[in-house]
Structures are given as C-alpha cells and as structure tokens.
Amino acid sequence: MVLGLGAYLGVEAGMLPANADGKPSRLERWAARTSLRxxxxxxAPKGPNPLPLDDANLIAGIKLYAANCAICHGASEGKPSNIALGVYQKPPQLVKDGVEDDPEGVTYWKVAHGIRFTAMPAFGKALEDRQLWQLTLFLKHMDGLPPAPQRVWKAVKSEATSSS
Ligand code: HEC
Structure with missing residues (x-):
C-alpha cells in the first residue's frame, strides 16, 4: 500500500521518464530482457520452420519485409531511417545485426507477438501464419541468400533517411 502510494506519487511527480529519446535504465533493460527470455x-515453437527453404518462400518473405519491416529494421544497405533513429528502444538494423543465429521459433514468436516496452509490433493479427514463417525464413538466411532472392533483396529501397 505504502509502496503503491510511493510509486503513484513518483509517477505523478514525473519521475518515470516519458520521453523516447533517452537511454533505458539498467533496471528497465533487465526487467524487459528477463521477462522476454x-x-x-x-x-516459442521448438521445431524447425515448417516451410521448405526455396526461392518462392524467401522472395515472399523479402516482399513482406520490404512492406512491413524495412521502415524500422533497414534495407540491404543497413542505413537507419528517420523513424529508426527516433524509436526507443533502437530497432536493430538487421543486415548488420541480424538474427541468423537465433532459433527460427524464437524469431517467429517475436514477429507474431511483438516485444513489449518497445516499438516492435505484433504481426500475428495482420499476417497469416504462413507469412510469419516466410519472414522468419528470410531473416534466418538473410546473410546467405541464393542468387534470385538476393537480387530481389538488393532492390529493396531504404525508407527516408536523414540524408534523403
Ligand atoms: C515501428 C518499428 C518496427 C517495425 C515496423 C518492426 N520492428 Fe522489429 N523491432 C523493433 C524494435 C524497436 C526492436 C528491438 C526490441 C528490443 O530492444 O528488444 C525489434 C526487434 C525485432 C526482432 C528481434 C531482434 C533481435 O536481435 O532479437 C526481430 C526478429 C524483428 N524485430 C523482426 C521484425 C519483422 C520481421 C518486422 C516486420 C514484419 C518488424 N520487426 C517490424 C521495431 C520494429
């Protein structure tokens, strides 16, 4: 009760930062990371990606990425957009700082459910299950695409950046 009142007064007094251009505190990072883990x-599903690794699924994943994700996670040149620069927490530019090493079930879960306390949206309502796995397949193989998907990926353009 006393703790609750203290927390309430603290929030009322503006002690909880409300801005998006600061750095998260260690406690905030720890709480968010631990609950996510x-x-x-x-x-997170434990099995492999249910879709076959082929050009059609990879290209479908790239097109979904271009339409839904590049605005925050960048295109193949890895230049953060104006939106990516202003978002708290920073969205990783996936071409440089990708998730190829993560189990696909983990990536699938993050894309389907989003990440609380961050700008990472849940796509489970907007996209079909098959599309979520196509995105997952592309992210898993982003650094080693076969020639045809690689051409499609290279053609994806960055969104507005500070120099454009
Ligand atoms: C509005 C911005 C935004 C959009 C759009 C967005 N994301 Fe994210 N995403 C984030 C942020 C911010 C994080 C980092 C969250 C954190 O710090 O834990 C993130 C994290 C992730 C991660 C985890 C990265 C890691 O290293 O663990 C994956 C995977 C991911 N996003 C995939 C996607 C995919 C796929 C799409 C499109 C379908 C997408 N995101 C769209 C903002 C966004």
Missing amino acids: TTLERE
Missing part, C-alpha cells in the same frame, strides 16, 4: 523459453 522466460516467455520465449515457454512459448
């Missing part, structure tokens, strides 16, 4: 251990 435990949720992933419990909920």
Whole structure:
C-alpha cells in the first residue's frame, strides 16, 4: 500500500521518464530482457520452420519485409531511417545485426507477438501464419541468400533517411 502510494506519487511527480529519446535504465533493460527470455523459453515453437527453404518462400518473405519491416529494421544497405533513429528502444538494423543465429521459433514468436516496452509490433493479427514463417525464413538466411532472392533483396529501397 505504502509502496503503491510511493510509486503513484513518483509517477505523478514525473519521475518515470516519458520521453523516447533517452537511454533505458539498467533496471528497465533487465526487467524487459528477463521477462522476454522466460516467455520465449515457454512459448516459442521448438521445431524447425515448417516451410521448405526455396526461392518462392524467401522472395515472399523479402516482399513482406520490404512492406512491413524495412521502415524500422533497414534495407540491404543497413542505413537507419528517420523513424529508426527516433524509436526507443533502437530497432536493430538487421543486415548488420541480424538474427541468423537465433532459433527460427524464437524469431517467429517475436514477429507474431511483438516485444513489449518497445516499438516492435505484433504481426500475428495482420499476417497469416504462413507469412510469419516466410519472414522468419528470410531473416534466418538473410546473410546467405541464393542468387534470385538476393537480387530481389538488393532492390529493396531504404525508407527516408536523414540524408534523403
Ligand atoms: C515501428 C518499428 C518496427 C517495425 C515496423 C518492426 N520492428 Fe522489429 N523491432 C523493433 C524494435 C524497436 C526492436 C528491438 C526490441 C528490443 O530492444 O528488444 C525489434 C526487434 C525485432 C526482432 C528481434 C531482434 C533481435 O536481435 O532479437 C526481430 C526478429 C524483428 N524485430 C523482426 C521484425 C519483422 C520481421 C518486422 C516486420 C514484419 C518488424 N520487426 C517490424 C521495431 C520494429
């Protein structure tokens, strides 16, 4: 009760930062990362990607990425857009700082459910399950695409950046 009142007064007094251009505190980072990790251990699918690794699925994943993700996670040249620069937490520019090493079930879960306390949206309502796995397939193989998907990927343009 006292703790609750203290927290309430603290928030009322503006002690909880409300801006998006600061750096997250260690406590905030720890709480967010720990709850994400435990949720992933419990909920992320454990098996392999149910879709075959072929050009059609990779290209479908690239097109979905261009339409839904490049605005925050960047295109193949890895230049953050104006939106990416202003978002709290920073969205990783996936071409440089990708998720190729993560289990596909983990990436699938993040794309389907989003990441709380960050700008990472949940796409599970907007996209079909098959599309979520196509995105996952592309992210898993982004650094080693076969020639045809690689051409499609190179043609994806960055969104507005500070120099354009
Ligand atoms: C509005 C901005 C925004 C959009 C659009 C967005 N994301 Fe994210 N995404 C983020 C942010 C911010 C993070 C980092 C969250 C964190 O710090 O844990 C993130 C994290 C991720 C991660 C985890 C990265 C890692 O290193 O663990 C994956 C995977 C991901 N996004 C995939 C996608 C995909 C696929 C799409 C499109 C279908 C997408 N995101 C669209 C903002 C966005």
